[in-house]
Amino acid sequence: MTSSSENSKNIQDKSLESDKGDGYQNEYEELTASDLATFHEREAGRLILDPLQAKIVFGEAFTSRLKLTVDGSTILWPQPTDDPLDPQNWSSRKKDWHLMILVLATIIPNFDSAIGIASVFPLAVQYKTTTEHINDLTSNWSIFLLGPCGIFATAPQVTGLFVIDDIYPFHLRARKIGIWTTAFIIGPHLSPFVFGFLVARANWRWAFGIGCMYGLVVLLLIVFGMEETLYDRRGLRKGLNDRGFRSRLATLVGITGWRTASQGPEWKELIMQPLRLIWRPHFIGMYLFEAMTFGFPIGVNITNTIFLQSPPPLGFGLDQITVAGIYATPIVAVFIGEVLGRYFNDWVMYYCVRHNDGIFEAESRLWTCYISVPLYLIGFLVLGAAFQNHFNIGVVVVGWAFILISCLMTTTAVSIDDPLPLRNLRIVCGLFILVVPLLQYKGNVIRRRFST
DSSP: OOOHHHHHHHHHHHHHHOOOOHHHHHHHHTOOHHHHHTHHHHTTTEEEOOHHHHHHHHOHHHHTTSOBOTTSSSBOSSOOOSOTTOGGGSOHHHHHHHHHHHHHHHHHHHHHHTHHHHHHHHHHHHTTOOHHHHHIIIIIHHHHHTTTTTTTSSTHHHHHHHHHHHHSOHHHHHHHHHHHHHHHHHHHHHHHHHHHHHHTTSOTHHHHHHHHHHHHHHHHHHHHHOOOOOOOTTSOOOSTTOOSHHHHHHHHTTHHHHHTGGGSOOHHHHHHHHHHHHTOHHHHHHHHHHHHHHHHHHHHHHHHHHHHHSOTTTSOOOOHHHHHHHTHHHHHHHHHHHHHHHHHHHHHHHHHHHTTTTEEEGGGGGGGHHHHHHHHHHHHHHHHHHHHHTOOHHHHHHHHHHHHHHHHHHHHHHOOOSSSOHHHHHHHHHHHHHHHHHHHHHHHHHHHHHOO
């Protein structure tokens, strides 16, 4: 590994070999303040983070206009404006406060959906039916409803990524996205863990009641504690970020959006944007890979309680308290995955930037998958074998932990019914082999070709 001084020398040497003339650099020097504020969108997927490399590519005059981190080592993308209302200019404390509320809101849909997992056996006894029937009516049906009802429940699991992009600079996003990702992965495991102990000692209705109370608390935090993070860097829409509770309430109920609608893009353009995105080759491959990687651990979470509590020969015949304790496994694993993903993703980013002349390429994030996918494979094989062959409960814990650690690492790097789910493993591992190496090899070419 070369030292920072050697890297600087290499960059200076390459500047002598650069064939970019003064006219090319003048293109950047003539950019207005508005152009500079949206420059990161123009260069999306390939950002120059090193100020020394920026001088080579952009020229001294343009680089001198760029705002850097406090230590001067990294260029800020997007470039903060001089407007104090710009969320990029918020204090770290204010940004983290919004992230905390966002995390609490992101937990809700999966948390509420999984409340029924802790109540499966008590409900089956009370209504004199099977656990399979109760599982279909509670957990399975609630997951289906996350789709049509997602405009309310799962909104934070989508808009959270936009909020993080709005308030944090690029070089910090991997860490913040890791925290946000932790929320919706930990959600379906948190309620069976917490309410498993509750249902063992109290009526199952308390579990659903507390879920409603939690949602109310988060709603109040959103209303009274959050501000709009959408900021028009082109300066075309005014009034989006006015201060004060009255303005905040107007934004929350849609009045601000209605007033400024004529200043923004038309409905036709907004409707066409997803269609323009979904067909792009580099998006389709990663979308399928992440969908399978994220989906199967959720399926495991729903069916595990059936295997753990059902009497032999189907399951282990464990009591409610023991099963609730076992559900601490995915919670601990998710936090381990968050810590590993946070530092490993940062290391991958800075390592690739150092070895790519100070330039970040989006495909460099995919190196994390070479660590996470083998963990995913091992985890599912161990967990499936433990259920099929009734191994020691410790084997179940280890396999389950590997799955969740891998899931969080993979989701951060990009965003079961069978006792031995080999079919699902083939899908995930097959998509990994087909998609990730191809995008690392030709991803930058595909992105440039299809992103315009």
